[in-house]
Amino acid sequence: MNRNDFPMLNQDIIYFDNGATTFKPQNVINSVIDYYENYSANAHRGDYDISYKVDLKYEDVREKVRNFINAKEKEEIIFTSGTTMSLNLVATSFFAKYLEPGDEILIAKTEHASNVLPWFDLANKIGVIIKYIDLDKDYHVTIDNVLNAITPKTKLISLAYITNVIGDIRPIKEITKLAHERNVFVCVDAAQAVAHTKIDVQDLDVDFLGFSAHKMYGPTGVGVLYGKKELLDQADAYMLGGGMNESFDSEKEILLKSLPYKFEAGTQNIAGVIGLGAAIDYINKIGIDNINSYENNLRKYLIEKLEKINYIDIINYEADSAIVSFNVVDIFSQDIAYYLNKYNVCVRAGNHCAKLVKNVTGVTNSVRISLAFYNTEEEIDEVVDLLSDYEKIRNEMI
C-alpha cells in the first residue's frame, strides 16, 4: 500500500531488505530539504527568526516522539545517532556506574551486535557477568526461561523487542513486570519493532528503549533513546561539549544542563530529527495497526509460498513480524542474494550482525527477507518464482 509515496519505488526493484533500512516517503525527504533550503540554522541559539524556528521544530519532534511511544515526559526523549548509540549510552552512562563486579546481565544469543557488545565491554572492563536466556524450539524467549535465568545477582535484562534474524516478538511487558518485582532493570532494543508494532513505553514499563529513524521511514544517522526520567537524571553525560553544559570554569567545575540536553552535546542532526518528525507523521497517517496487520498477512503469504519449495529451509516459521530467514539447500546465502540481485531483488545475506545466532540455530548465515507495508503479494510471487527453479539458481548464482 501507499507505494506512490516512495520515490525509490519508481525504480524497477523489489526491495526486501527493510530490516536493514526502509525507503523514505516524499514527505520525509521534503521536510529535510525544507530545513536545508528555508531555515538552515542551528538550534538552541534563538537570537534570530530562523534559529528560533529551528528550536520550535526540533522540540516539536521531541513531543511527537514522546506521543508516538507514549512516554510520560518530553525530557525522557533523547536524540541520538541511532539505536547503537542509544544502547551504548545506556551501558556507558548508566550501567557502567551502577553495576558492580559479579552483577549479572541477561541477554539472548539472538541479539544484534548492538545489544551484545556494549554489555561485553562492561564485562571486560568492570567484571559484570553476561548470561544468556535459554530459547525455546523456535528460538523464542519465554517467560519461564527468563525466570529460570534470573538470579539474585541479575541487575539488567537487555533484549530486542523484535530480533533481526529470528523476527520473534518478545513478551516485553511480562518480562518487565517480573524483572521489576526482582529489582532488575529492563533495556529494550526496538530497532526492528518501531516501524511494525505499537510501542507504549508506559504500558511496557521498560526502563530504557532505543530505536533508529532510518528503520521507520526516516533519515539515517538519527535515533532515540527513551529512559525513565529518574534514571536518566542519575546517568553521567555521554559526550561533553557545547549545548550540554550550563556552565564551566577554569577549576574544571562543570555544571550539566538538565534533561534532555545533558545528553545532546554538539550540534545535533537537526535535519535528521526533523525528518524523523515527518516519518512519525507519516506512520501515524497510515496507522501503525494497519501497517502491522498488512505486514503480518504479507509474511504469512510469503511463508505459505516458500514452504512449498522443498529445498528451502525456513529458519523462523513462527514469528509475527515482517522477517523471514531461510536457506537454499547446498547454496551459500550470499550466492542467493547475488542471484536475486541479477533480477533487481534486494535481500540480505550473511549473519546479519547477530553472530551468536549460530550457537542456537546451528546456521551461520542465511538469506533474510524483511518486508514493509509497501511490499506486495505480486513482488513475493516474483521472488518465489525466481527461487522455484533450482537449476536456474545454480546456473546464475555466479
Next chain:
Amino acid sequence: MDEELKKEIILENYSNPSNYGKVEDSSYDKYNTNNDSCVDNLNFYIKIEDNVIKDLKFEGEACAISKSSSSIATDNIIGKTIEEAIEYISEFENMIDQKPYKEEVLHDACCFCDIYKQNNRRNCAYLPYRGLKKYLENYHK
C-alpha cells in the same frame, strides 16, 4: 576464455573443490582468511619445505566464488617456491585490478578475469590470496 567455460570451471571447483578439508598435522601452519563484507570464513593449512609450498589445503564456509577461487588457487600454488607464489598472487591482483597480466602464470584462475565488473564479488575471488600473501611475505621474517 569463453563465458561458458569460465562458468563451468567456477561451478566445478565450487561443487568439487580441490584440496578441501581440515588438516590436523603439526607440520602444517594454519591461517584464517575472511571477507569483511560478508561471512566467508576459510581456514588454510600450508606446508612449506625448502622454500617450496608442498601442500595447501582449505576448509570453511564461503560463497561459490570464494570457494572455487580457493580451490583453483591451492591447485595452482602447490609446488611453487615462495617467490613464484608471490609472483602468481601479484599476477592475480593485476587481473582483478584490470592491469596487464600473464595468462600463462594464472592458468584456469583466468576464469575470474571479469570479476572486476562485480565489485562485491571481487573480494570473494581474492579471498584465498589475501591471507596467503600476508603469510608468505612474513615467512622469512
